[in-house]
Amino acid sequence: MKKQKQPQRKLKEQEQQQKRQIQQQNKPQKAQQEKRQKRDWKAYIYNSPYLILITLTSLAVMFVSDEIGIRAMARDAQMLVCKSYARIPGEQGMVETDSSRLILDESAGVTETLAESVSVNSISREEENRQEVSEAETENAGIRKDENDDLQNDGGLHDGYDSPENGAESAEVHPGVTNFEFYEPVPIESRYYKDAGKVALTTDYSYTKENISYFDDAAFLGDSRTLGISDYAGLEGADFYCDSGMMIFKILEEEVTYQKTGSKVRMDEVLQKKQYGKIYIMLGMNELGYGNTEMYLEQYRQVLKQIRTWQPEAVIYIMANLHVSREKNNMETEFNNININAKNAASASLANGTDVFYLDVNPVFTDEEGYLRSELTFDGVHLYAKHYDAWREFLLEHAVEPAAGIRDAAARNE
């Protein structure tokens, strides 16, 4: 018996060895010939550490993570069901026509007065909105309250601004008014934004035209598009604090690159140290898919409040976020001009026309439907270097004469 068994065992060993060799060489023909062996679980585990590692960590993540796990799947399924319901009345077409109308209204309306645009819009407007507009026509408030949105303007910001000097200023000069154009909002299924149903226009004010030295005591805060102004608009005197991916949520809390030296600085330190005559802010693109418009507005309000306490004399310009091109405009994602308009309208509601102004540069670069003209851009988001000259001219034409107090502050700085 024993003698018989031993050669068998040897044979088996040989077979195994052969099999191992085959596995290493991975030859398909031989693999078919070999016998099926009893599964050796230990060898399996030993042979596939990576597979096991990834499987186990994936399982763990699926249970833990909100984004890719079971909860996300449930959410996706829910979204899918909701979508299929909403799609039935042919909503797709509606989105398109409405968005083009919205954009049409906006750019056409730059030169229009509010009253005119109301007459255009009121035809298709519902009763409740009409009431709102008539409210808007009484042009006595710098900030217009808007019930249509959930944005609560409690006036807290106002109080913060009402320092005595500013009050005196605004008594002499007529305060500017930030107007909105209204339209029928489009239903949007996104947790990031809603169609605001209105487009903000540049604060109506008797701007003066200044020359390039106007920017000598100016600071620019922004994202990659402000970086473009820094690089190509030729504003040598101004201080640029901007980075690609910068957000209103980060600007005072995280380090930002000071473009003159390329060093990282913290805005809260800089703004407490150095007094500026003008502060230009353009942030909002990187917020399109972050939080929601209400959060954006609230954070913007906080940032302005904070800057105002550090920079009591500065004129603050809220710059509208530049629209994107037709090719880039995507209703399927959050990346579209309706979302940008919603963010812009939210930030514009913070402009008071005395020391905070809203500047909408979009008419300079967009077509009649409000899309960024495709010949001005490669990626549909950023302007070519040579077109930033037009942006500079726009800013120079929309300058608020620096108040006496602000001039003093600038002098003190030097």
Add this chain to the structure above:
Amino acid sequence: MLFSSVEFLFRFLPVFMILYLIVPAKYRNIVLLVGSLVFYGVGEPYFVLLFIFSIVVNFCLSRYMFWEPAAPVQNRIQKRRKRRKRALILSLIFDFSMLFVFKYWDFAAGSINRVAGQELVPLLALALPLGISFYTFQMVSYQVDCYRGTIPKPVGIVSFAAYVSMFPQLIAGPIVRFDEVADRMKSRRIRIRNLENGLKLFTLGLGFKVLLANQIGTLWNTIMSAGAGELHPAVAWLGAAAYSFQIYFDFWGYSVMAMGLGKMLGFRIPQNFDSPYASRSVSEFWRRWHITLGRWFREYVYFPLGGSRKGRMRTIGNLFIVWALTGLWHGADWNFVLWGLLFFVILTIEKNSYGRRLEQTRVLGRLYTLAIIPITWVVFAITDIRQLGAYLGNLFGIQQTGVMVGIPQLLRYLQEYGPLLAVCALFATPFPIRWYHKWKDRWFVVVILAGVFWLSVHEIMVGSNNPFLYFRF
């Protein structure tokens, strides 16, 4: 569905793999087919119907090629030959007209209208079905192989459909020939080692795509956003290098992912890239870049035309046809034709003069290749001919209105992207892959790959959660 998406990694792949592993071996092709159609259909709900239609038509025609009438007939051999030819021609007409209508119609119509100066041919404005260039070529290769007798016996509809639609290579290749998967299509065993190594390969490809290609792509985008025409030569070359890396790691990453997935499923998908940027001549570059496409054009266009055996002028003519078509295959626009013809010129010159000698040098040949290839990629990347001219001018120091993007921006780009560029350069050499094959079973490679996997997932998450943070405006 893209490989580098949460839907694929955490929904489709696990569910599919479990199903694939638990069903009996004889149903695996069906699971593969259905899974592939789901994979395709999720992103392209309408085009999947077109795809299925295309598969059915091709299958019928290939079956017709093998069909023999039961009753004895005169001139059997001749009739068979005629039938085969007819079936082949029909299938070629069908496949290429599908491709033409969906991919080239607007391009051709636009060009005709421009020449005529009026609207002679209407534009269709059809969306391009995903992967149509790849699956058309694969079907054509199958038909031609049937005609030639490389595929001796007709295969079943499931095998054929599974071969064409196999999701690892459906969207971005490699272009697999049927004989490469024929054996495995009949029967294959799932091996734990293949699952393990396949997943490792997949992770490697995922890393190339997500951690290298996507990241370096933003540099190219940044430079192009500033605008061709006003770039300092150094910036222009940096941009060209960035794009060269982006397209390489994007495409190579996808091919490696396909190889890995194929391995997990029990197939062997051929290699598509073999360190092309380490080539010593442009001819060698094309022997190492997108190998399966070069092979396709060689076997199904160049050789049937007579290859290089019919005299010098015919050879040059054949090369011209092959490269014009290669250019067109990559995209329906004039810059792609220009790109293909650029290679025709370079390769013809190399073939007839210094090519051989250059390939014997170690340094000179590589420098030569590295100088030429980025220029060709610029031609590939910029569709607008005027802009393309401006960028090519920038590469050689010709600016339109003076330098706007100069040394300060260059320094900032280098500061931001320097380390990434270094990693890309390292992975463009053959060494990392050699190291990988040497040490792929060691524990530290397992740990590194797991890191790569989760880092990639993190990047994908950040991107999908906030698509704009990912682009970082």
